Amino acid sequence: MGYTKCAALEETGYVVLDRYDQSKDPQEWLDIEYVDWKSSGDTRFAPLASAKGEIEVNGFWNHQPPRTDKDGVWIPSQVEKAPNLVRRAMEPGANVGRCRVIELQPNTYADALYNLHQDDNNRLNPDGTGWIVRGFFNLTNDDTSYFVLRDNQTDPSVEYRLALPAGAQLIVDTQRIWHATCLNSPTPRYCLITSWESGPELDAYIAKYNGVSRVPNVDVPQELLDAGQEEQSRRLAARAAYYAAKGAAEKTAMSEA
Ligand SMILES: [Fe+2]
Numbered sequence: 001m002g003y004t005k006c007a008a009l010e011e012t013g014y015v016v017l018d019r020y021d022q023s024k025d026p027q028e029w030l031d032i033e034y035v036d037w038k039s040s041g042d043t044r045f046a047p048l049a050s051a052k053g054e055i056e057v058n059g060f061w062n063h064q065p066p067r068t069d070k071d072g073v074w075i076p077s078q079v080e081k082a083p084n085l086v087r088r089a090m091e092p093g094a095n096v097g098r099c100r101v102i103e104l105q106p107n108t109y110a111d112a113l114y115n116l117h118q119d120d121n122n123r124l125n126p127d128g129t130g131w132i133v134r135g136f137f138n139l140t141n142d143d144t145s146y147f148v149l150r151d152n153q154t155d156p157s158v159e160y161r162l163a164l165p166a167g168a169q170l171i172v173d174t175q176r177i178w179h180a181t182c183l184n185s186p187t188p189r190y191c192l193i194t195s196w197e198s199g200p201e202l203d204a205y206i207a208k209y210n211g212v213s214r215v216p217n218v219d220v221p222q223e224l225l226d227a228g229q230e231e232q233s234r235r236l237a238a239r240a241a242y243y244a245a246k247g248a249a250e251k252t253a254m255s256e257a
Contacts, residue, residue: 003122003131006171006198008206008213012160013177014149014170015211020088022139022167028082029101029139029190040115040180042105048086049074049099057100061123068125069097069132069195088137089194092205097121097132097195101139104181104189109224110231112148115180121195122175130197134174137192141166144184146218153178154236156229161218164189171196171206 008015034044037057049072050056051063060067079086082101089099107115121132136147142164149160149172162170164181172179183189196202 001128017169017209020167031081047100093201095197109228112180112182113232116178119174130199135194138168139190
């Protein structure tokens with residue numbers, strides 16, 4: 001049967017919506033509670049909706065009973081402090097799974113390439129329902145920074161670099177597209193990330209805010225791109241060698257046990 005998907009995301013795996021006027025809202029992300037959670041880079045998360053309405057950010061499939069990234073439970077103590085963020089996450093009217101603010105520390109383009117990953121949003125998602133994608137609403141004004149998206153982790157030939165000024169609104173099929181942020185700002189970046197179920201509600205929301213599936217890439221000097229690519233190869237090779245050595249050592253230990 002397959003999943004229901006948003007046609008707007010088909011071409012590139014992302015859409016950029018009209019920019020939100022972030023300056024009119026209070027900085028609610030500074031009032032909510034964060035938990036340490038290692039994601040791609042040096043991060044913490046403040047959940048607004050979680051598996052059971054508690055302040056934790058684990059995948060819903062790691063809870064009992066395991067389930068997919070839908071039907072997130074709003075956390076009253078957080079919702080109370082961040083009404084505008086919750087309003088924005090609920091505006092599409094699509095099913096919401098995990099909804100949280102990420103805090104990311106500054107990094108480099110090479111870090112972003114090393115951090116590229118695909119999400120696992122659709123684990124346990126029942127066939128015949130809506131594919132889960134993610135909204136990214138940039139809260140801080142990281143206007144020298146950008147989201148890096150690739151079709152393939154190590155191939156630079158398809159790379160989108162999307163600008164992250166305050167109020168930038170992106171929706172990305174993060175299970176399909178490799179993604180990470182290059183944060184050149186001197187201070188942490190805050191971004192509201194919401195898991196939404198694809199379907200007519202999300203289609204209508206994308207249309208309402210004029211979603212486009214191609215925007216100009218943020219310009220980065222070719223030397224920096226090349227150096228980042230080289231550094232990514234070096235770090236991925238080092239990581240593979242580390243795990244290979246570790247695996248070999250564990251096998252030896254097991255055979256000796
Ligand atoms: Fe991700």
